[in-house]
Amino acid sequence: MNSSAPGPDGAPAPDPSADPRPVYERAARQMAFLFDSVRPAQLADPTPCPDFSVGALLSHVVGGTLRIAQVGEGGGPGEVDPDAEVDSGVSGVADDAWPAAYAEARERFSAAWADDAKLDAVVTVPWGTMPGRFALAGSVMEVVTHAWDLAQALGRRTELDNGLAEFALAVAKQAAPAERRGGDVPFGPAVPPPEGADAYDELAAWLGRSWTPAGSADGSHG
Template sequence: MTASTTDAPRPPEPAHEPALGPALGPALDLAPAARRVAELLPAIGPEQLGDPTPCPDFDVATLLDHLVTLTDAFTHSARKTPLGAPETPSAAHLDPDWRTALPDMLAELVAAWAEPAAWAGETEAGGLRLPASEVGAIAVNELVVHGWDLARATRQRFSVDAASARACLGFAQQFEVVVPGLFGERVEVGADAPVFHRVLGLEGRDPRW
């Protein structure tokens, strides 16, 4: 998706959401999560694109389209050049070159959020204006949780580094308080479960999927 540069009437200002409590920071390293997603792609066969995933209503192709879209969107968010609300993910929209395009896009995402300015002030994500630190945390969460979705759907192993897992847990706990039901029905995993299993449970996923 590209931003229009025509002389069309100025769109309305994006909705401004209140901060979700203390800033979700400090700056996070997106490289481990992005690298893990990229490592999954070579092993995905065309026969798997229609397979179900832990993400409700998404088959593998639709999930890949979502990953392409969100990677592009969060790169623009880091650069403070947001794209606005995304289109609904669809297998029909999946870039036929996703296997080579997505790793390059993930590298751009990591580079964009490696800039200190990316974490300063506010930016937009999905048409909402939020503190940049929260948007960065959302980006990490999207990569990690949807990376797990993709790995489970394509029968691959998936590991999450400790820093990313903790960031996702903080994100999920804050959003659950501010926007109850955002992730659907919680899956109970137990207070002593591994950190990432607690993330999955809070975001409506069964770690045993």
């Protein structure tokens, strides 16, 4: 992914003319690795998203992938499963079937966004109306942020791709400026990043997340 001039605090800003699909695919592969790492006994464990256990977060990620696929197919950003208990999640998935459910959602996403013309088509997603390429950049931010959430919950934080976090942080600082929090913006106030923070820590802090090894969480979900 090419980048343009540095964004706030020196983070590389995404190039608005670039194709975010390869970056999304990298982020999805990373998320798939984390899905494969989850054991059924961990589904009730907490995550840095205070509204989501590990299992609820898996449901949210699968549902969000289906939702952005639906947008690429020409549908709206409505709920994929109106009966789901979590935002844009899916229900009826067996405890050991989440990797397969995510793989199916990724296949639908890839097919929905295969046409290059869709990058410049105006679409409506939960965070606004914009060209498809910008909607997909926002989706990268969401997938990467939730990868941090899941990796923290699973104790696999050191296995994350830092380049993805640099991209997502630049998107976050454009799409979720510090002065726009609360109300319809699903992020809490930015918090100071920890000492020695890398791009993932900065991304999490920018979106209002904090997490301790003891399992207490604070912040809000995206």
